[in-house]
Amino acid sequence: MSVALASIDAMSAKREAVPRDLRRRVLVEAGHRCAIPTCRSTPVEIAHIEPWRKVKRHEFDNLIALCPTCHTRFDSPRSAIDRKAMRQYKSNLSPLSNGYMTEHVDHVKLIAGYQVFWAHLKVAIRVTSAFEVDILNAPQEVNPYGGPLGYQSVASREELFVASIDFEMVAPKVVSVLSEGIFEKFDRWYDEVWSEGFPFPGSNRTDMVEELREDLLALTDSVHIAVNRGDVE
Structure with missing residues (x-):
């Protein structure tokens, strides 16, 4: 074995594998393509x-998903794909980049609709939760509904x-079903708070807030998967 090959083997032996969570982030960023x-x-x-020989560490900003052919082309000293071009490919994967938004209009609409829905749900949960507490703690002679x-x-x-x-109009079926379910669950809670005679005898604070937060996590995952799989195209 030549000295050069021995040196490469020694360097490879010391190179740690990319951590699983970091590898997943890079693959998801590129849609596993x-x-x-x-x-x-x-x-x-x-x-x-x-290159690893220069940085000696694995960092998300310096990692990118490439097929074996493109990886080999990039590593070749005669390749037309230089590091500046590769950083541009990396930045184009961001939903905030002009390139991404131009090529994935449906993705951008889905993300924007999700963000607006999430923001309004957060406000509605906070206000209705505070209103529920206000009703439960209000003296009998006070009418909190007019406050x-x-x-x-x-x-x-x-x-x-x-x-x-608005969100359901731009979301794929699997996503819109989840968002519709979240709104319906919130609405049942809202209707209960506004029901005539509430609080009912023995009424306590509901656990609806925690349920809605769990549902929102499921919705977030579904949006993330839809975008990376291209399900909204």
């Missing part, structure tokens, strides 16, 4: 933009309803 848009082949490998929290509760519910409809 080659990050070069004219390729998009599978399977893929994790490549270092700045500012009551007004905010009604307004936040209406804004959430509009955001829900």
Whole structure:
């Protein structure tokens, strides 16, 4: 074995594997396909933009998913794919990049609709939760329904309803079913709080807030998967 090959083998032996969570982030970022848009082949490998021999560490900003062919082309000293180009390919994977938004209009609409829905749901949960506490703690002679929290509760519910409809118009079926279910669950809670005679005898704070938070996590996952699989195209 030559000295050069021995040196390469020694360097490879010291090189740690890319941690599983970091590898997953890089693969999800590229949709488990080659990050070069004219390729998009599978399977893929994790490549270092700045070479490992120089940086000696694995960092998300310096890693990109490439198919074996593009990886070999990039590593070749005669390759036209330089590091500046590879960093551009990396940045194009971001949903905030102009390139991504131009090529994935449906993805951008889905993400924007999700963000608006999430923001209104957060406000509606906070206001209705505070309103529920206000009702449960109000003295018998006080009518909390005419107060500012009551007004905010009604307004936040209406804004959430509009955001829900807008989101369902741009979301794939699996995502819209989840968002519709979240709104319906919130609405049942809202209707209970606004029911005549509430609080009922023995009424306590509901666990609806925690349920809605868990549902929102499921919705977040479904949006993430839909975007990376291209299910909204």
